[in-house]
Amino acid sequence: MSDADLLFRPDLLAKYGANGPRYTSYPTALQFRDDFDPALYRRAAADPGASDTDLSLYFHIPFCDTVCFYCGCNKVITKNRARAKPYLKQLLRELEMQAALFDTRRPVSQLHWGGGTPTFLSVEEMSTLMAATREHFTLRPDSEGEYSIEIDPREASPATIAHLRGLGFNRMSLGVQDFDPVVQQAVNRIQPLEMTVDCMNAARANGFESVSVDLIYGLPHQSVKTFRRTLETILLLAPDRLSVFGYAHMPHLFKMQRQMDANTLPSPAERLALLQLVIEQLTDAGYVYIGMDHFALPTDELALAQKQRTLHRNFQGYSTRADCDLIAFGASAIGKVGDVYAQNAKDLVTYGGAIEEGRLATARGVQLSADDRLRRDIITELMCNLELRFDEFEAAYGVRFLSTFAPEMERLRDFEQDGLVARSTNRLEILPAGRMFVRNIAMVFDRYLSAQSSERYSRTV
Structure with a gap:
């Protein structure tokens, strides 16, 4: 065999x-304690023994214009762009408070904006947030740092992509999931191919070093035949990386998933066939199979990190930077500093209330034992x-x-x-x-x- x-x-x-x-x-986050003492996080941040390690920054932008029924992220669905204004103000205040805890001479070698939809922010708001980040922290030069952002092609024009590159972003991940129109309709994510192509072309035209595409298998109405077409289309676009996740149907936790007809989900045998298709088609096309759900061109940093045994895993998935302390900003964001995990309050009211009172918004966490x-x-x-x-x-x-x-x-x-x-x-x-x-x-x-x-x-x- x-x-x-x-x-x-x-x-x-x-x-x-x-x-x-x-x-x-x-x-895992299930072991985070509600009675966690934020003083443990502050002590870890002040540890002089960490001064020789770089920093990684994560910003959570929770807003989305429309809901994707499969999504299990912490998000706020709204078409009111004004809702970003008070949240941005709170992020700026949190930046100031967090920076006061760390030796900010420690360089930042990794930065990521996730969500939600980070480009829900206006170009002016994105400029303000990045300028404040550079004011409070020391970012490594473009050639040394990994500065990435999650992109919804429905929300980002070529002009937006150019603006993001001007702000210093040099990597992006594009949400696609599936190109099949029947699947898109079932999950409430209508995204014509042209939108994705325009974003990828703009990324390359503006000098982004890496473009990753996110796909999901196991969605309603997917079949080997239809998903093969999606993979063939993606391979023509030749992204540097792909993340191909298995859909987790958990309607008891994520109520919006109840909007999909469970009877249209692929059977376990069909899911297995879809996974087999993904692995065979992508590896045959020359991508290196990374960990359990990532694929990368042999020249990509992820593939090189796996080869050199320096691959790491954090809340954003696989990473090439193993030794960074991760500082997290925004509602629900999770940081890891030393041997401490700390998570901010998940809802905007609790998060914002703490920040406006001059307190860190830490709601849960854990200090690791030996x-x-x-x-x-x-x-x-x-x-x-x-x-x-x-x-x-x-x-x-x-x-x-x-x-x-x-x-x-x-x-x-x-x-x-x-x-x-x-x-x-x-x-x-x-x-x-x-x-x-x-x-x-x-x-x-x-x-x-x-x-x-x-x-x-x-x-x-």
């Missing part, structure tokens, strides 16, 4: 099908580099890996017998057939998982 055959065995899908985290953090740090690094290695080198953990943490994790090693026996992982005396490797089960394999090392918590997560495949 070939690797391709092993990748898509329905019996393994049935055996290992489960709900589980995507591990953009460990512990065990958390060890397991976080194990899970990160599995999710990013698809292997564990036991001697590296023994040197870094002073543990005997196989004895410390003897129960976990025993639970991996089934994965090993099914040809998903291989273990030697000093190494655990995820085999090609195990790549789609990487979340399941990482879950073995998660000491917080329970049947109750798993209901809050999406299906692993």
